Amino acid sequence: MTIEPKHTAGIGTAVQPKATAQVRKRRSGKRRSGSLRRREAWTGVLMALPWMLGFLLFTAGPMLFGLYAGMTRWDMISPPRWVGFQNFIRMFSGDDRHFYRSIGVTFRYVLMSAPLHVVLGFILASLLNMKITGTNFFRSMYYLPSILPVVASAVMWSWVFNPDFGLLNHGLSMLGIRGPGWLSSPDWALPAMVIMNLHYIGPSMIILLAGLQRVPQELYEASQLDGANRWQILRHITFPMLSPVVFFIIITNINGSFQTFTQAFLMTNGGPRYATYFYMLHLYNEAWGAFRMGYASALAWVLFLIIVAFLAIHFRLGKLWVYQESD
Amino acid sequence: MTFNWRQSVKLQTxxxxxxxxxxxxxFGIPFIVPLLFVLSTALKTASQVYVNPPIWVPNPPQFGNFIQAWNVAPFGRFLVNSLITTFIPMIGDVFVSAIVAYSFARLRWPGRDAVFSVLLVTMIMPGIVTFIPTFILFSRLNWINTFLPFIVPAFFGGAFYIFLLRQFMLNLPDGLEEAARIDGASTAQIFIRIVLPLLGPALATVAIFSFMARWNDFFAPMIYLHRPHLKTLMLGLAFFESMATGTGGGYGFLSARLHLLMAITTLIALPCVLIFVAFQKYFVRDVITSGFKL
Incomplete structure (x- = not known):
């Protein structure tokens, strides 16, 4: 109650310049004659035209064409043959043994990778948020692997995962653990990819750090005065304030793993025994391996719908349980 | 009493x-040590590579490995191809996106906000849904084994770059532009003389993002560039890896040329590392912008 007047006063002063600017704009708009405004509109459309054309040529057009192609059988040599929903039936009925398998691999990967990204990202962000000297150095150190080319990273991790001479098993042997065969083991190949993906934690960490820094300091001070302990502050202030960020990271992870291709292609090519057969790898093999362009287009559309579904959950459901600032 | 309490707080912090x-x-060890392991392997002789426990500081370091590795495959040619597929599209990414962004940020035209919301939607759409049809289109145009699939689409602007630049422009004061307009300057003049110079940092951000995306890209070059003399560095590196380790991916490989593979990997990753070290703040800031707006 006592805080309220102060609060509104703050908002009032902050908003005022913006409001006058808006008034000014409206006035100048009124002063402008119709022909000037028409010319502005033409210039505007003209300047935005490249993107609008690009959207039609490289996004909307191909998407619709892809939907059509998804209803055909097409090897790119003979003309496409209309088959209706047969491609989708083949997919979902299990005729294509690799469809569900690749979705399974992709989801298993997300289920391991996303929680690790959130938890490790949160730990790193909290440590970086402690305002100690050298924060910038540590932040760069953790971010650095994220900017490496995926091809270079794949080469590096293949070497690190080498069962006999690799760095990882050497490190484990120092702890007295005999490491597995990693990429050559059907059980450990996917966890190995998850470990590799942890090297790309940089953006998650930075977003979590920014989220931590956006938590109003008064909230912490007020709860400390009220005698809350560390766990209570974490549970009732930090976590709820971070929930949109966490949700964003999870969605990005799902999105990313459905588009994981290069490292799986180079490091394991889906093996051993399909343990790392990601969805994109399946799509690639159908399109550019077997040249089943029709079926691959159908796979691409299903992938698109899966991601759109998660984004829809992100935007709709997210509002129910995620704390969001009302600004 | 108060003294003790203070001291304990100090001690606690x-x-x-x-x-x-x-x-x-x-926590930093697993982030940095693998990189050092690659660098250390790149400086070894072939016989020092498969040794347990590993040698960390090869003595003497074999700097000649870098030159030797560079000559294993036509990496000079690959470098030229990488530069072409990175920097020419970058011009489109930066300047065409800036032109489009200006229209969205400053000019009023009917349907603008609707078009912009379409742009926002395309930003979060997975690219793969357009990849196969675009590939079919480009192969019908006989653009396979040319650089056109990289260059032409870039000159229609990129949704994410347009979004970033628009955000930046919205935060610029528009007083100068208004004044110039009253003085009778055309939109083109205002854009080139006033807006572009103010956009410096934002254009740099887009250039860096564009560089990273295109320099590191593997999928598009693999699909569009099949002839050996057209391959980019990333394709060359992947090719060298499969050659050095035998086909079938990297698992369990033993190779007589692993030190050279690590040397070339180091060289190819180096520009990214240097750009990151030089422009860190851009990475940090714009990851945040893109994250919170989604």
Whole structure:
């Protein structure tokens, strides 16, 4: 109650310049004659035209064409043959043994990778948020692997995962653990990819750090005065304030793993025994391996719908349980 | 009493800060040591590579490995191709996106906000849904084994870059532009003389993002560039890896040329590392912008 007047006063002063600017704009708009405004509109459309054309040529057009192609059988040599929903039936009925398998691999990967990204990202962000000297150095150190080319990273991790001479098993042997065969083991190949993906934690960490820094300091001070302990502050202030960020990271992870291709292609090519057969790898093999362009287009559309579904959950459901600032 | 209390708080912060340092170092090991392992392998002789426990500092370091590795395959040619597929599209990414962004940020035209919301939607759409049809289109145009699939689409602007530049422009004061307009300057003049110079940092951000995306890209070059003399560095590196380790991916490989593979990997990753070190703040800031707006 006592805080309220102060609060509104703050908002009032902050908003005022913006409001006058808006008034000014409206006035100048009124002063402008119709022909000037028409010319502005033409210039505007003209300047935005490249993107609008690009959207039609490289996004909307191909998407619709892809939907059509998804209803055909097409090897790119003979003309496409209309088959209706047969491609989708083949997919979902299990005729294509690799469809569900690749979705399974992709989801298993997300289920391991996303929680690790959130938890490790949160730990790193909290440590970086402690305002100690050298924060910038540590932040760069953790971010650095994220900017490496995926091809270079794949080469590096293949070497690190080498069962006999690799760095990882050497490190484990120092702890007295005999490491597995990693990429050559059907059980450990996917966890190995998850470990590799942890090297790309940089953006998650930075977003979590920014989220931590956006938590109003008064909230912490007020709860400390009220005698809350560390766990209570974490549970009732930090976590709820971070929930949109966490949700964003999870969605990005799902999105990313459905588009994981290069490292799986180079490091394991889906093996051993399909343990790392990601969805994109399946799509690639159908399109550019077997040249089943029709079926691959159908796979691409299903992938698109899966991601759109998660984004829809992100935007709709997210509002129910995620704390969001009302600004 | 008060003195003691203060001292204990001081002690507490001292301990928690020390603990933070220790943890930051321990967590840092898996982030940095693999990179050093690659660098160290790149400086070894072939016989020093498969040794247990590993040699960390090869003595003497074999700097000649870099030159030798560079000549294993036509990496000079690959470099030229990488530069072409990175920097020419970058011009489109930066300047065409800036032109489009200006229209969305400053000019009023019917349907603008609707078009912009379409742009936002395309930003979060997975690219793969357009990849196969675009590939079919480009192969019908006989653009396979040319650089056109990289260059032409870039000159229609990129949704994400347009979004970033628009955000930046909205935060620019528009007083100068208004004044120039009253003085009778045309939109083109205002854009080139006033807006572009103010956009410096934002254009740099887009250039960096564009560089990273295109220099590191593997999928598109693999699909569009099949002839050996057209391959980019990433394709060359992947090709060298499969050659050095035998086909079938990297698992369990033993190779007589692993040190050379690591040397070329180091060279190819180096520009990215240098750009990151030089422009860190851009990475940090714009990851945040893109994250919170989604």
């Amino acid at each position: 001292f301990f928690s800060k020390s603990l933070a340092y220790v943890l930051l170092f321990i």
